[in-house]
Amino acid sequence: MKAVVLIDGKPVLKQVDVPKLCHGDVLIQMKACGLCGTDIEKIGGHYTASQPILGHEPTGVVFESLSADVKVGQRVFAHHHVPCYECYYCLNGSPTMCAYYRKTNLDPGGFAEYFRVPEFNVSRGAILELPSHVSFEEGCFVEPLATVLRAQKRALLKKGESVFVVGAGPMGDLHIMVAKHFGASQVFASDLSQTRLDFASKIGADYVFSAQESPEKEVIKLTDGRGADLSIVASGSPKAVVSALRATRKGGRVLLFGVPYKGSFLEYDLSELLNNELSVIPSNAAVEEDTRSALSLIAQAKINVSKLVSKLYTLDEFEKAVEDSLAGRVIKAIIVSEKTKGASD
Ligand SMILES: [Zn+2]
Ligand SMILES: [Zn+2]
Known part of the structure; x- marks a missing residue:
């Protein structure tokens, strides 16, 4: 065979x-x-x-x-x-x-x-x-x-919450669809590819942003200056993780879902994580x-x-x-x- x-x-x-x-x-x-x-x-x-x-x-x-x-x-x-x-x-x-x-x-x-x-x-x-x-x-x-269902369960997504999905590939798309299904009030998505962003809009994202143009600022603006309740990293890129951390409200959660390359490191001021009480929740499989x-x-x-x-x-x-x-x-x-x-x- x-x-x-x-x-x-x-x-x-x-x-x-x-x-x-x-x-x-x-x-x-x-x-x-x-x-x-x-x-x-x-x-x-x-x-x-x-x-x-x-x-x-x-x-x-x-x-x-x-x-x-x-x-x-x-x-x-x-x-x-x-x-x-x-x-x-x-x-x-x-x-x-x-x-x-x-x-x-x-x-x-x-x-x-x-x-x-x-x-x-x-x-x-x-x-x-x-x-x-x-x-x-x-x-x-x-x-x-x-894997998306288990991840959002681990991240305790609640009805009415705002969600920012970083990375609009097929897994990001599934996250958008599932977040909508579970009653997310607003779903934002970012990606480098315009084709992917157009598609994310079609399947339910309320707002899409180019990853090149500080999507964090837009997410914060659209959530009364707070940031998303839950950000989901559906990309393996460390930059996507930083974007998610920056776009999340104080006391919010960041779900790590995309698998980073082995040996990836984060350039991020750790004090912000603690001062802003951000919860980081990885979900694997x-x-x-x-x-x-x-x-x-x-x-x-x-x-x-x-x-x-x-x-x-x-x-x-x-x-x-x-x-x-x-x-x-x-x-x-x-x-x-x-x-x-x-x-x-
Ligand atoms: Zn797979
Ligand atoms: Zn076992």
């Missing part, structure tokens, strides 16, 4: 063996898998994971199952990282810090004609059945939306309760993720998908097993 794997930091479309199943494993025929910013970082060699695996937003059809809970033919989403739900971290509110969390993964990854979901994941609820009206492409947003909530919001069309699907690519076109994403030509690239009639090309 065909699979995109990382070889010396480069994505290579290779012929590999279809994974063999062990007790409790499930084999899925991939139908669609979103290309994530972290996949692109892994390709660029900027990611912290020691053995990077590409593709963690996959959906497909169960092809073979050694689990009693999963049936052949089911249309599903599969979660790549799953915690043990038994250790100190899992039992004390930090499941994504579980030692098993990052060890678990799909084999050989989501950008393959078939991938294996290990028994460890399957038995802990990593496979969710997609309702028949949820497309495979929409299902690709279960994982990204789950999601677990099964979040993927279930995400799928439920997608299925009820409360978060309309189909708006974010901008272009479909086949496995053979993987490199093009990465190029287009890097050049900002697409909001969210989705890799599909085959392009159906009527799908975007």
Whole structure:
């Protein structure tokens, strides 16, 4: 079968063996898998994971199952990282810090004609059945939306609060949609790209600002001189973190969501953090309760993720998908097993 794997930091479309199943494993025929910013970082060699695996937003059809809970033919989403739900971290509110969390993964990854979901994941609820009206492409947003839901939950977003989203890529867009859904009074967004800003306005941002023109000042002006109640950093750039810190009201919260490059440092006067009682809340990834909530919001069309699907690519076109994403030509690239009639090309 065909699979995109990382070889010396480069994505290579290779012929590999279809994974063999062990007790409790499930084999899925991939139908669609979103290309994530972290996949692109892994390709660029900027990611912290020691053995990077590409593709963690996959959906497909169960092809073979050694689990009693999963049936052949089911249309599903599969979660790549799953915690043990038994250790100190899992039992004390930090499941994504579980030692098993990052060890678990799909084999050989989501950008393959078939991938294996290990028994460890399957038995802990990593496979969710997609309702028949949820497309495979929409299902690709279960994982990204789950990480956004968990993040905003950690940041304790309350109805009526103002929110500033720094970075309007696909994850920033999901943050905008979710903040609106949870009743944010005003949502501001900033980015360097005008295309992304125009798109952010379309999907619900009330005000958008170029990151080059001190968006902090505008946010403060539009919040009666206070600053946003919650700022969300949906970018890995340290400058975005500083922008968020400066645009947040005294006593407000800054949610760190975008993954910075390894070795990034912040140029920021630490005294401001304490004097202004700013809370900094990082949020990394999601677990099964979040993927279930995400799928439920997608299925009820409360978060309309189909708006974010901008272009479909086949496995053979993987490199093009990465190029287009890097050049900002697409909001969210989705890799599909085959392009159906009527799908975007
Ligand atoms: Zn992702
Ligand atoms: Zn654990």
